[in-house]
Amino acid sequence: MRTTTPQKPRLTTSAMIASIASEGQRTVPAPFGHALVKEAAKRPEIVGMTADLSKYTDLHIFANAYPNRHFQMGMAEQLLMGAAGGMAKEGFMPFATTYAVFATRRAYDFIHQVIAEEHLNVKIAAALPGLTTGYGPSHQATEDIALMRGIPGMTIIDPCDALDTEQAVAAVAAHQGPVYMRLLRGKVPLVLDEYDYQFEIGKASLLREGNEVLLISSGIMTMRSLETAKALAADNVNVAVLHVPTIKPLDEATIIAQCSRPGRLVVVVENHSTIGGLGEAVATTLMRAQVVTPFKQIALPDSYLDAGALPTLHDRYGISTEAMVASLKSWLR
Known part of the structure; x- marks a missing residue:
């Protein structure tokens, strides 16, 4: 008699705007939009700008609260960035979404020349970072950090969850100069409130101790890293998690200190291509500091990714919790 192995049910999600939250996970609706409204009440110079995507970047929350400070630029991202630079020159603080x-791809030159070269106070909040949409290469920003890291003076932030996003908005508004922030929108998971966490630009945060593996992560992969650490704890594997929400400037001192502890496998985990992201930034930091440690990377491949449902794609490209657990177990054998 033939037997079959029961298949784990797969979550079905919209390929275009899919939630990254697991079934039953705590979420907060539109943390970016609500945090921006809160900051705008204190800072009249804040304006919200978008390229026909207010609803899909949660800027509609701001637009409803401050309609006279909301600017819809149409499907013209180059115009959006150019106009944001002009607004900043007049003393406003544009949040361009x-x-x-x-x-990063369509408006790169305008960010580079109009905004960054003059160190203008423009905050770019960019939705669907990395593999957070199943709509294929046209919408999957798997190289956005690599592009932005090459711009002098650009601050780059990759929040993990709703709390990180809320706190980052306030910090970004207080920061002078251009910022690129990866934006989590819609119903965003809430995980960092369990770790006495406080966001600070340029600072990494050790969320969990462990003496066998150190996971260095940013963005949604910190959430996955915490899940992986808990799963491996059941097998008596002690995993530390270092959350690095600011990719540039990088908290090199903390990274060097953590990676200098002997006897741990260091694994950089990121929702980005293996090229030009957090992994290469950490590797370069360790090389310059002459820190020698076992080093691995969990990241998206240097290729054009498939379209499809996010749970399937995250499994396929190794960034689901299950895939991460399997990778770590194979490396620890």
Whole structure:
């Protein structure tokens, strides 16, 4: 008699705007939009700008609260960035929102020349970072950090959850100069409130101790790293998690100190291509500091990714919790 192995049910999600929250996970609706409204009440210079994507970047929350400070630029991302630079020159603080692919790939030269060269106070909040949409290469911003890291003076932030996003908005508003922030929108998971966490630009945070593996992560992969650490604890594997929400400037001192502890496998985990992201930034830091340690990377491949449902794609490209657990177990054998 033939037997079959029961298949784990797969979550079905919209390929275009899919939630990254697991079934039953705590979430907060539109943390970016609500945090921006809160900051705008204290800072009249804040304006919200978008390229026909207010609803899909949660900027509609701001637009409803401050309609006279909301600017809809249409499907013209280059115009959006150019206009944001002009607004900043007049003393405003534009929060310019669009999808990460359109900000970094389509409007790169305008960010580089109009905004960054003059160190203007423009905050770019870019939705659908990395593999957070199943809509294929046209919408998957798998190289956005690599592009932005090359711009002098650009601060780059990759929040983990709703709490990180809320706190980052306040910090970004208080920061002078251009910022690129990966934006989590819609119903965003809430995980960091369990770790006495406080966001600070340029600072990493050790969320969990462990003496066998050190996971260095940013963005949604910190959430996955914490889940992986808990799963491996059941097998008596002690995993530390270092959350690095600011990719640039990088908290090199903390990274060097943590990676200098002997006897741990260091694994950088990121929702980004293996090229030019957190992994290469950490590796370069360790090389310059002459820190020698076992080193691995969990990241998206240097290729054009498939379209499809996010749970399937995250499994396929190794960034689901289950895939991470399997990778770590194979490396620890």
